[in-house]
Amino acid sequence: MVNLTGVSMLEQALQNQTQTFKYPQLNTTLNKLVICINEILSLIENRFTVFIDPNERIPKPHYESVKKELLQRILAIEKQLNCYPAFKSAAEIMIRVLVNFLNCPPSKHSVTFQEIEYIKNLCSETENIKHCERDAVFSRLDELLIYMNFNSQHYLDSLTQRISIVINICEKKEEKMERLLYHLKIFKQVPKKMNVIFKSRQPDLKKSINNWIHQEILYLEKKAHFSVKSTDSRNLNRLLEKPKQKVMCSLSTDQTGLIIRAANELRVLVAKSMSEVFKTIVPYLSTPYKKDLSYDGMRSKSYAAEERDKQIAIKILKQIIKKIEEY
Secondary structure, eight states, X not given: OXXXXXXXXXXXXXXXXXXXXXXXXXXXXXXXXXXXXHHHHHHHHHHOGGGSOTTSBOOHHHHHHHHHHHHHHHHHHHHHHTTOGXXXXXXXXXXXXXHHHHHSOXXXXXXXXXXXXXXXXXXXHHHTOOOOOOOOXXXXXXXXXXXXXXXXXXXXXXXXXXXXHHHHTXXXXXXXXXXXXXXXXXXXXXXXXXXXXXXXXXXXXXXXXXHHHHHHHHHHHHHHHHHHXXXXXXXXXXXXXXXXXXXXXXXXXXXXXXHHHHHHHTTSSOOSSHHHHHHHHGGGEEBTTBSSOOHHHHHHHTTSOOHHHHHHHHHHHHHHHHHHHHO
16 A cells, blocks of 8 residues: 555665664765655645555654644643533543553554544544533533544543442432433434544443443342342241230230239349330230230330229239139
């Protein structure tokens, strides 16, 4: 391809430059030749992209020139975006990722024409972005980055974290689910530019976010399902639980409470406390008027008994004494 020939010519010229100590008279000629080939490559890159292999690496001297130009543009874009608070979260990550990418040593990453072309197009789109105040899930800059398939892992993490914060504000599972579905709908409505991607070896941004939201929805569905099953299980256990065998007491709750209190205070019934005595005995008692008695209520009423209840309790106890005497 035309561009491959240009790259080879530039590399040969650079190699020849290292040999100028043998022919110093050629030094000026070789320097001009390198500049000329760089200009030809820039012309092809800017006007005849159809002749460029997008996966072809950029020669280092040519890349240094392109990098300098792009870093200056990115610095200007950063100042522009700082004027819009709604862009802050996405802008900080975009600028940091692009600067780090361009400053990455060539030994760690060979930059391709495709990657440089992508950054140039992203810069052009960002320079022309129109800001407007609006209450939206994603800012205009987010929509641009989604459209341009800015699939940096840092930006992906930022998006999911921002969505998580909004979702976790909700207390009820139903509200969380509703917000997730709403974010999924809005995200799917953001268009995506075909055949464009920042990092070709990493997953597509829209697919990654869609998958993440679907996984969150699935998690909430399973959590709700197990919660219902757990509740049903507890209800079933209560239904299957063997009912306590109760003893019918012909006295009222207040009268029964008086007798149990007196028996405890006389140490006829011994336990850790008065409450423990009532808690142990009362669940197994019932009255003609009430099947399930409150042990705490009976204990409380035993301290404020009416005179009539006292007399009835005394009368019953006397009858018990008389009955024992007859044995």
